[in-house]
Amino acid sequence: MPSADYEEQKAVARANRAFYRAFESQDLAGMSGLWDDDPGVQCIHPGGETLVGRERVLASWEAIFTHSEPLRFELVDVELRVEGELAWVSLVERIAGPEDEPAAEAACTNLFALRDGAWRMLLHHASPIQRRFFDA
């Protein structure tokens, strides 16, 4: 029988997938529902400054959804950890543009908190991968 930990890991993985589904489909309501109500929620888009608070974070998603073509992601090197009521997911976003432009990659850290039985997003930190310390 799967452990409670395993069930929570699956729940975090679902929340993480829901985040990328909302991102790809430019679903602002879905994105809004994923983020926690905590006033300290934070979002760092690639190359961007730290946006703090639901209002600024959601305004940034609205701006991205309004002004960008939809993106498609392949998520690789996904690592997921649950510690009590906090969880973090790290992964590499492989991003393909609308016209199959050459893929870009971003290193990503996502934090979730368990609130009334639901895993909600506390932080999304994505940064462009421009150079490598080591050969892959």
Added chain:
Amino acid sequence: MPSADYEEQKAVARANRAFYRAFESQDLAGMSGLWDDDPGVQCIHPGGETLVGRERVLASWEAIFTHSEPLRFELVDVELRVEGELAWVSLVERIAGPEDEPAAEAACTNLFALRDGAWRMLLHHASPIQRRFFDA
């Protein structure tokens, strides 16, 4: 009387300061001692890929300390949260070069885990701030 939470917050703040002290003084032994033994520790330097595991993470610090001039940091917008045995710190690193070069800024997420009474680093994610969504 300070709460236990407050004491833990102070302990996380100390661990975070120790990280920047080791960084500024290029103290590889100090840096090594700060990182957790967990095989999943991760480090993302500005513009870099995700480095996983103590060996790769510490090799990257050794390379930075060997090939770079010492950096000085001003830490601003520091937010700190403890949830059980996991803690995260977010901040902006204002980086001044050795000759008072114009400062660069990096958005930073640091994760710590409580292990045998000590807060040890699980993740350091720093990304260059190149553009702003909103006026500061």
